[in-house]
Amino acid sequence: MSHDAPPDTQLAARPQRPAWAVLGERALEALIRLSGMSAIFFVAAIFFFVLREAAPILVRDEFSLVQFLFSTEWYPTSASNVRYGTFALTVGTLSVTALAMLLAVPFGLGAAVYLSEFCAPRVRETLKITIELLSAIPSVVWGFVGLTVMSRLIVTTTGAPVGVNVLNGGIILALMSVPVIVSIGEDALKAVPDSYREAGLALGATRWQLVYRVLLPAARNGLLAAVLLGVGRAVGETMAVLMATGHAVHIPGSLLDSVRTLTANIAAELGEAPAGSDHYRVLFLTGTLLFLITFAVNLTADFVVRGIRRR
């Protein structure tokens, strides 16, 4: 182990450590770096494999990318006129996600603020355990709740003909993403230094003013990350929405209309599409589309966060 003598004299004066310790540390460092980098590798590999399954359809003459993105007609197994339009499915995904976020963000952030600022320590522990329990419920169980309990509740309260619809899927997804938003959001608020709180209180701010004027702006990056993880959970969720949204291909006119999401469509049809057929490839292309949507959401968020930071 030859040293390039560092300019800092204090470092150079440090006593030599045994060679095995240095080597061991290097090896560990390499291992940790490898684990970090592997994330990039796996994302790229997954994207590559999904795209590779989808790619042959892109060069087919009968296939039109414009129709794929902007047509609402999804007839993958038609006997006379096969059409692959995913617009209704994209709208389905976006509408259910938007409703879920509309419900989950105020609740989630509210719960996070309460847990971190207003709550007595013992209540907080109970609540945190309960919330973690909530996030551990498997999505198929949520789907079951949507299909049976929620569906009946919606029919009796709103008079909708069918209880599996946007509203049902949105509520179920909101319930699934709230725990994510609460845990990450609470961490973000906890990370705000106590000196901020002390300074605020010293200036005579009430607790609410402190939260509203000091803590929320200080923690906004972390809070945004919490919301986006919630969005990610909602966009990618499959089993629960498959069961709770009614599985109808059309653009919803109201909250009580059934829809189908991109994920649910893939889950329902991939098993039966013959490997290598056009239908199979289009489903993989749908997967790519889903990937791009989540990628765009994350990237936008990243830019927003950077923008906030620069100011």
Place this chain on the structure above:
Amino acid sequence: MTRVLRSRPWMPLCGLVATGALAACGQQAAKPAKTVIQNKGSDTMVNVAQVWAEEYRKAAPDVEVEVSGGGSGVGIAALIKGAVDVANASRDIKPSEAEQAAKNTGKQPVGFTVGYDALAVYVHKDNPRSEITLAELSEIYAENGKTTRWSELGVKLASVSDDTIVRVSRQSSSGTYEFFREHALGNKDFRLGSRDLNGSKEVVELVGSTPTAIGYSGMGYATPAVKMLKVAKAKGEAFVSPAVAAVHDKSYPLARSLHVYTLGEPQGAVKAYLDWILSDAGQKIVEDSGYVPVPPAERPKP
């Protein structure tokens, strides 16, 4: 550092691929001593085929019947490759498939009708309507169809304010979906926006809980919450309810045959199994599973 990064992350993937290959090999292991009949195909028939296999074990303990589903097309594709002894199909074999099988294996596929299934049209039990024509069904279900409300069919639903018809259908890979499309819609596409459910039972359940719904499913799935409509081929013709007799004399328009196919005339254990399926014991199972048995007169004489 960079070189390590570039080469090493592949290793777990290689391991995965190798494990997958091993697992695939393991499934091919042969079972000695017993005669094994491989049986694959229609999802509509997979339940009844499984009961056949279980019951046949009692009748002939030295024969093992291995049943799997996948769909009629999957079963026939396996027969063409010579991978199964018996293929189940809820549709007729296509001439192109028969040709391919003959070319591949040197034997003509031979079909046997082992039962019938009637596709019933279901509405909620409180719906006053009790019959429907295929043309009306097509107007409700098909692309460019005009009927969207029960009032357009002359039906007054007392309990609801919005009488928009809730169309209940099946997922596009289902054989039932294809049969309905071919025989009720004349191969026109379905209008989008129907609730496409993943099972025969789910269709009946949703129709039973929705006063404005209409759906189609096997007649064996009827419950007290739903009503089966009588169906007529065209206006002016007789409305027929789905029942055993109407399926036998082919007066019910949405009836289909359930087939099994073998390569060449069945021999030995396969022949014994098919004879048993068409015996009273085998046909009793067809009836118990909610399908229509082959009438005794049409069964081959032992």
